[in-house]
Amino acid sequence: MEKKLGLTALTALVLSSMLGAGVFSLPQNMAAVASPAALLLGWAITGVGILFLAFAMLLLTRLRPDLDGGIFTYAKEGFGELVGFCSAWGYWLCAVIANVSYLVIVFAALSIFTDRSGTVILGDGNTWQALIAESVLLWIVHALVLRGVQTAASINLAATLAKLIPLGLFAVLAAMAFRMEVFTLDFQGIALGTPVWQQVKDTMLITLWVFIGVEGAVVVSARARNKKDVGRATLLAVLSALAVYLLVTLLSLGVVPRSELAEMRNPSMAVLMVDLIGPWGNVIIATGLIVSVCGAYLSWTIMAAEVPLLAAQHGAFPKLFRLQNQNHAPSASLWLTNGAVQIALVIIWLTSSNYNSLLTIASEMILVPYFLVGAFLFQVARKRQDKRLIFAATGACLYGIWLLYASGPMHLLMSVLLYAPGLLVFIYARRGHEDIRLLSTLEKGSIFLLLAATVPAGWFMLQ
Numbered sequence: 001m002e003k004k005l006g007l008t009a010l011t012a013l014v015l016s017s018m019l020g021a022g023v024f025s026l027p028q029n030m031a032a033v034a035s036p037a038a039l040l041l042g043w044a045i046t047g048v049g050i051l052f053l054a055f056a057m058l059l060l061t062r063l064r065p066d067l068d069g070g071i072f073t074y075a076k077e078g079f080g081e082l083v084g085f086c087s088a089w090g091y092w093l094c095a096v097i098a099n100v101s102y103l104v105i106v107f108a109a110l111s112i113f114t115d116r117s118g119t120v121i122l123g124d125g126n127t128w129q130a131l132i133a134e135s136v137l138l139w140i141v142h143a144l145v146l147r148g149v150q151t152a153a154s155i156n157l158a159a160t161l162a163k164l165i166p167l168g169l170f171a172v173l174a175a176m177a178f179r180m181e182v183f184t185l186d187f188q189g190i191a192l193g194t195p196v197w198q199q200v201k202d203t204m205l206i207t208l209w210v211f212i213g214v215e216g217a218v219v220v221s222a223r224a225r226n227k228k229d230v231g232r233a234t235l236l237a238v239l240s241a242l243a244v245y246l247l248v249t250l251l252s253l254g255v256v257p258r259s260e261l262a263e264m265r266n267p268s269m270a271v272l273m274v275d276l277i278g279p280w281g282n283v284i285i286a287t288g289l290i291v292s293v294c295g296a297y298l299s300w301t302i303m304a305a306e307v308p309l310l311a312a313q314h315g316a317f318p319k320l321f322r323l324q325n326q327n328h329a330p331s332a333s334l335w336l337t338n339g340a341v342q343i344a345l346v347i348i349w350l351t352s353s354n355y356n357s358l359l360t361i362a363s364e365m366i367l368v369p370y371f372l373v374g375a376f377l378f379q380v381a382r383k384r385q386d387k388r389l390i391f392a393a394t395g396a397c398l399y400g401i402w403l404l405y406a407s408g409p410m411h412l413l414m415s416v417l418l419y420a421p422g423l424l425v426f427i428y429a430r431r432g433h434e435d436i437r438l439l440s441t442l443e444k445g446s447i448f449l450l451l452a453a454t455v456p457a458g459w460f461m462l463q
Contacts, residue, residue, distance in 0.1 A: 003150035004225035010217040010233035011240075012157040013299050017213030018241045019163060020296035021105045021267075024289045026245065027252035028268035029206050031261035035189025036253050038199030043249070045200070046207040047242050049399035050214065053370060054238040056377045056396035057218050058231030059389065063380055068222035071215050071369045072310055078376035081316065082426065082443045087372060088311040089422035090365030090415070091219075095304030096337060100344045102297035103134040109267075109293070112286050131349040135342060137294075141301050142338045148327035149223055152302055159295030164244075166288030170269055171247040173276045178254035185257050201406070208406050210245060212366060213296070214238055215373075219303045222310070301337070308333040318429050364404075364411040365418060371400030414460060416453040423447055 005013070022029075030039055060067070060074060067073040071091055076084025104125035110133075111122035122130045145152045189199055217224070217233040224230050252261060252272060264271045267289055273281025309330035312321035323332035374396030381389030404412060 003148065005150065005153055005220065005223050005229075006225050007229040007233055007236075009150075009153040009157055010220070010224060010229055011236045012160040013153060013220065013302065014213060014216040014233055014237035015240055016156050016160040016163070016295040017216045017299035017303065018211055018237065018296075019160075019167075019244065019292055020102065020213075021109075021289060021293050022210050023167065023244065023248060023292070024267035024269045024285060026206075026210070026248050026269075027261055027272060028264045028266055030203060030249045031253065031258045033192075033202035033206070034199040035187060035192065035196070035258060036183055036250070037188045038196050038203055039249055039253070041196070042200045042203035042207060043242075043246055046204060046211075049395075049402065050211045050238055050242070051235075052392065052395035052399050053373065054214060054234045055392055056374050057215065057234050059392060060373065060377055060380070061218065061221060061227055061231040063377075063389075065227045068310065071219055071373070072307060072316070073314065074376040075369060075372045076314060076316070078379050079372065080443070081430075082446055083372070084314070085311065085316040085426045085429075086419055086422070087369045088307050088316055089425065090419065091369055092304060092307045092311075092337070093418055093422070094366040095300050095307070096340045097344070099297055099300050099304060099337075099341050100348070102293050102300065103138060103341070103345065104130070104348065106137065106290055106293050106297070107133050109286055109289050112282070126348050128349060131345055134345050137297075138338055138341055138345070141298055142334060144298070145301055145305060145334055146325060146327065146329050146331060148329050149220065149302055149306075151327075152298060156295055156298045156302070159291055159298065163288055163292035163295055166284050167244055167248070169284065170273060170276075171244075171251060174247075174251035174255050174272070177276060178251055180254065182257055183250075183254035186259075189258070191259060204402075204406055207245075208403055211238070211241065213299065213303075215370070216299060216303055219310075220306050222306075301334075304337045305330045305334040308336060312429075316429055317425065364407055364415045367400070367403045367407060368412075370403060371397065374398075374400045410460065413453065414457045416450055416457050419450055420454050423450065 034042060064074075064077070067077060072084055072088040075087035106125070107122045107130040108125035111120075111124075114121040115123065120127065122133070125134070141152075144155060188196055192199060194202075214234060214237070217230045217237070221227065221230045248269070252268075255272060256275070261268065261272075267285060270282045270285035270289075273285050275281070277284075308317045308321040309324070309332075311317035312319060312333070321330070321333045321336065323330075325331040374393055377389065378393035378397055381393045
């Protein structure tokens with residue numbers, strides 16, 4: 001019998017997927033673009049928006065508990081087979097590329113300990129030594145997930161608690177060193193030469209990415225012991241992550257002036273910790289970063305493997321990916337996911353390429369399903385004619401639209417280059433499922449438009 005995930009495991013899964021490497025560079029990232037006044041406004045807007053999105057997920061798990069898999073099934077139920085597939089394909093592809101980045105970041109961080117006196121061993125995570133180490137970690141995690149999602153989730157819980165220790169220590173030490181006169185120095189950021197509202201917008205381009213992973217519990221909702229725990233875990237994790245981000249960014253501005261913080265190398269939290277407690281600060285934060293990224297990688301592996309399984313069960317992916325092993329782990333889907341990650345790691349080593357643009361475009365693909373969550377809740381709310389539900393859905397929709405706008409419409413256009421290959425998978429899957437109707441005229445038209453959009457998208461990519 002499959003062991004189910006409880007509230008604690010679900011909360012850890014969501015929190016771990018959101019708290020990755022970015023939090024350790026957040027002090028410098030924020031100080032480079034915004035004053036304390038802009039940060040307070042930016043976090044307030046982001047906090048309200050992400051809470052609307054989390055609340056929308058909570059409501060849908062209560063209103064439609066039959067829809068296991070959330071992100072994919074909400075899109076499919078609300079907007080049809082093709083939109084559902086694109087949501088699943090985009091989410092899976094984003095997760096694969098994110099997992100590649102996590103593996104590279106882990107060993108780039110470890111280079112602090114291995115690369116000395118001009119000797120490059122791990123470098124930026126793209127040396128042959130790094131490739132071997134990344135591959136070993138990749139298949140260790142693969143083996144863990146094959147032992148069952150519950151086993152992997154238990155290890156993730158331990159990793160989540162471990163990553164909170166250095167973050168908590170930093171918050172305590174920064175609070176002790178906090179000085180209000182430093183925090184209020186150039187409070188509105190006149191030295192930046194940009195108005196406060198522009199600073200707010202610039203901060204939100206950063207806060208845009210730190211909450212990706214909020215959907216973690218919804219993605220694995222089929223494995224939840226109690227469906228109500230899915231929404232609770234999402235809300236608890238969002239509130240916890242928001243508290244961590246607020247403490248890290250605001251307290252840092254009270255330790256050193258914004259202009260000085262903006263010039264620090266990343267991970268800037270390590271530099272601050274050295275100032276606070278001496279050389280050991282660098283080791284503590286580097287260790288915390290490595291544990292944090294490993295935990296996030298484990299969470300994203302679980303989530304990435306779950307999506308093709310769910311999509312295959314609903315006929316959007318080929319039947320092969322319905323397979324689960326004796327531990328109820330999504331074995332076929334996991335082999336697909338980690339095989340794709342391994343190929344990407346080899347390509348990065350061979351080309352020494354910078355894949356940041358690809359990561360940004362892929363991340364855009366995860367924002368569309370976020371908008372569709374709010375849009376589907378709006379459909380449900382209108383049918384029920386419930387004004388409170390309509391209010392919650394409107395807030396989630398507006399936040400989803402803002403995310404797409406803030407991340408850049410050009411990236412959304414270029415994402416069609418990643419959607420296009422998926423259309424072959426969709427058509428093949430539809431042919432392989434007799435219980436699914438033939439392509440509708442609308443779907444055929446949508447496929448044509450997606451393929452047509454690859455022409456301008458490809459042109460812009462080459463510029």
